[in-house]
């Protein structure tokens with residue numbers, strides 16, 4: 137029997153951290169206690185879902201392999217066991233943590249394999265820290281890795297020359313995690329690949345532009361199986377659940393009899409896909425994160441988000457909400473077409489469209505994206521482009537580039553003002569009351585954001601004063 141430990145490292149910042157990036161050490165007394173309690177509550181109630189990629193790897197059943205997942209957000213790293221293989225998921229923005237963990241296990245003489253988005257995008261940077269790399273999606277390769285492990289001959293690199301057929305995705309096993317740690321463990325991905333090319337995202341680079349689906353029967357079986365061990369809400373982790381309307385309509389119509397409640401992510405165009413919207417709503421969809429990003433077509437052109445149209449945004453959001461589905465509107469202030477006036481336009485839009493959870497993000501130049509390359513060329517990055525570790529996940533807590541039309545200090549002040557106005561107790565209560573469904577969840581989310589955007593304001597003020 138081989139013992140394989142799969143590790144999801146804990147990021148210091150971003151949604152895993154929900155703590156100040158700069159002033160944490162300076163907090164004392166009541167503020168320190170309050171922040172640490174809220175940090176714990178938010179982690180559990182809000183974002184704590186298990187690492188789906190690692191759960192999939194642990195679902196490749198093999199009678200000679202025993203899988204354990206260590207989610208470092210909750211579990212201590214088990215250095216005292218003699219593991220046959222350590223697998224670590226590496227994300228850009230938190231790779232230093234992953235490399236540190238790899239080093240410590242390698243010093244004990246254990247074998248380490250690295251995989252995940254950062255390995256797929258920057259394999260050469262990861263190579264020194266691992267015995268083996270798995271580059272790209274792993275479904276084609278993982279059985280080979282496990283078989284090589286049994287024969288004691290791991291290869292330095294595993295990479296498939298094509299994107300895997302999603303028939304290979306196994307039904308999700310939950311035996312390698314502690315399901316009580318999480319808000320829910322019901323995760324499903326129905327499709328991979330994105331035909332769009334938004335310049336701040338690297339999904340089409342990692343998963344290709346052609347959409348690949350899991351067979352509908354398999355997804356339905358997966359839902360049935362997951363319901364046996366956990367009856368909580370489902371999270372469909374697809375980037376865009378409506379990217380293939382025909383598939384979405386068929387799938388969610390099949391899921392109607394199961395009576396599940398679910399949340400996911402979609403493009404705003406869903407508002408115009410009447411039949412798909414109906415199927416989603418009837419199958420139990422209660423909330424969707426919708427990528428609004430900017431409010432003008434000029435911005436959509438500048439950032440290649442051409443699937444959105446400023447004209448129809450409000451109408452489509454209204455249609456989605458009328459179907460009983462809450463909208464988490466993910467927006468970005470600081471896009472290339474934005475001026476200081478944009479802050480007012482965003483505030484007005486949030487009010488008028490009645491989106492249930494507004495996400496007001498800073499543009500994030502993730503290494504590997506077209507945006508990162510362009511900002512580096514235009515000399516607009518506020519961190520060293522050759523030092524990937526300087527890019528950190530952040531909860532809108534750090535400005536990482538120079539906006540095109542707005543001076544940095546004016547932009548930071550304007551962003552801080554905007555979030556101060558949008559995230560108030562009064563607004564939280566109003567949004568929860570007006571929400572088309574799941575009122576309590578909407579209240580909790582909005583309350584959590586009061587705290588989290590408060591952290592953002594604190595850290596941005598610190599950055600402005602001491603780091604710029």
Ligand code: B12
Pocket residue numbers: 146147150151152183185186187188189190192193222223224225226227228229230249250251252253254257270272273274275325336337338339343373374375502504529530531
């Ligand atoms: C759902 C999701 C979330 C959820 C849940 C994450 C979770 N706990 O699973 C939430 C909302 C919490 C979230 C948060 C964030 N996310 Co997110 N998220 C996604 C999304 C849409 C799906 C993730 C997923 O489940 N994919 C499906 C699984 C099967 O893919 P996978 O994890 O990559 O795993 C496969 C391979 O990579 C490989 N693999 C992965 N790990 C390992 C390890 C080993 C040992 C091996 C062999 C193989 C292997 O095998 C798997 C099977 O093929 C992706 C986009 C995407 N299409 O993947 C973004 C994505 C992962 N997120 C991203 C980002 C930036 C974030 C945040 C920083 C956002 C923020 N502002 O804070 C945080 C960071 C949190 C964190 N510490 O990771 C980026 C990461 C970019 C990068 N280069 O690292 C992505 C790729 C989206 C993008 N814009 O490019 N996210």
Ligand code: SF4
Pocket residue numbers: 330331332333334337338339340375376427
């Ligand atoms: S942001 Fe969404 S729609 Fe745009 S490329 Fe990424 S996954 Fe596709």
